Amino acid sequence: MSRARHAAGRRIDNLAKWLLKFRIIAAPSRWIANSSLTWSVVSRMDRIRTLRLRDHIKSADEDLMPRHISMIMDGNRRFAWNQNIERDAGHAAGKERLKEVMRWVLDLRIRYLTVYALSTENIEERAGDELDTLYDLYVTGLDEICADPLIHNNRVKVQVVGRRHLLPERVREAITRAEATTSQYDDFLFTICLAYGGREEIVDAVKNIAADHASGELSLDSIDPEAISSRLYTADLPDPDLVIRTSGEERVSNFLLWQIAYSELYFSDVHWPSFTRKDLYEAIDDYQKRRRRYGS
Numbered sequence: 001m002s003r004a005r006h007a008a009g010r011r012i013d014n015l016a017k018w019l020l021k022f023r024i025i026a027a028p029s030r031w032i033a034n035s036s037l038t039w040s041v042v043s044r045m046d047r048i049r050t051l052r053l054r055d056h057i058k059s060a061d062e063d064l065m066p067r068h069i070s071m072i073m074d075g076n077r078r079f080a081w082n083q084n085i086e087r088d089a090g091h092a093a094g095k096e097r098l099k100e101v102m103r104w105v106l107d108l109r110i111r112y113l114t115v116y117a118l119s120t121e122n123i124e125e126r127a128g129d130e131l132d133t134l135y136d137l138y139v140t141g142l143d144e145i146c147a148d149p150l151i152h153n154n155r156v157k158v159q160v161v162g163r164r165h166l167l168p169e170r171v172r173e174a175i176t177r178a179e180a181t182t183s184q185y186d187d188f189l190f191t192i193c194l195a196y197g198g199r200e201e202i203v204d205a206v207k208n209i210a211a212d213h214a215s216g217e218l219s220l221d222s223i224d225p226e227a228i229s230s231r232l233y234t235a236d237l238p239d240p241d242l243v244i245r246t247s248g249e250e251r252v253s254n255f256l257l258w259q260i261a262y263s264e265l266y267f268s269d270v271h272w273p274s275f276t277r278k279d280l281y282e283a284i285d286d287y288q289k290r291r292r293r294y295g296s
């Protein structure tokens with residue numbers, strides 16, 4: 001349920017509570033608070049607002065629409081805790097939400113979407129049974145994504161970046177299947193960061209540069225930002241314009257450290273599995289109001 005719906009619900013509850021003070025209208029006010037008609041009106045209003053916001057962000061100048069959105073999907077466990085459901089159900093809801101978000105981003109014709117699904121730190125810090133649940137979700141999630149007609153109709157290439165050797169074989173096989181199934185597409189690029197760490201990525205690029213320098217392929221003078229960017233896992237992507245992190249934490253947690261030098265950061269309080277289409281549009285609307293300065 002979206003925040004707007006919550007807020008509208010609270011207002012109706014407050015009105016009903018106030019009306020309850022006058023016994024004569026207790027019955028109608030209880031009916032207002034509980035009726036499905038009320039909720040239907042609230043949710044319709046919310047839907048209309050969401051669609052208006054979509055039209056609004058789409059009507060902005062083309063160069064105000066982010067070309068590349070990247071997302072730190074945080075808050076699956078807190079979502080589960082709040083809903084009083086198992087931790088694993090929270091992660092499963094996170095996977096379902098990702099498929100929705102992919103749809104909404106594609107609908108806006110945003111060419112690049114990159115998501116942070118597992119960090120190298122997660123692999124070290126999370127319990128074995130939680131990791132097993134996550135690995136199973138990546139396998140089913142990747143298979144579902146690649147069977148989705150939306151991916152094929154929109155010619156979306158799916159790629160996974162990170163230290164694959166840290167992942168179990170079943171996940172590596174699912175990655176190979178997903179990449180092979182979509183390798184011929186190039187209209188959109190959906191990148192999933194798995195077993196990923198921004199510092200590790202930079203270390204790998206530096207090693208690559210050192211090797212090229214040692215072999216005489218790369219002179220000291222040619223080592224510039226471009227030399228590093230072109231050796232990152234994300235060499236074929238433009239830097240993100242907008243980074244969205246859910247669940248209220250305001251940090252980047254080793255995500256695309258090099259690439260987000262000039263990205264706009266947006267923090268949403270909503271837990272990832274509750275992130276709505278309207279939340280996405282609000283993030284883009286906020287981005288469109290900012291003035292990107294690139295040091296000017």
Ligand code: FPP
Nearest residue numbers: 073074075076077078094095117138141142
């Ligand atoms: C962070 O929330 C989330 C993760 C570590 C996993 C994210 C994975 C998914 C959304 C599924 C992705 C599926 C595919 C196919 C890529 P958390 O567990 O840290 O929650 P918390 O912040 O509440 O503790």
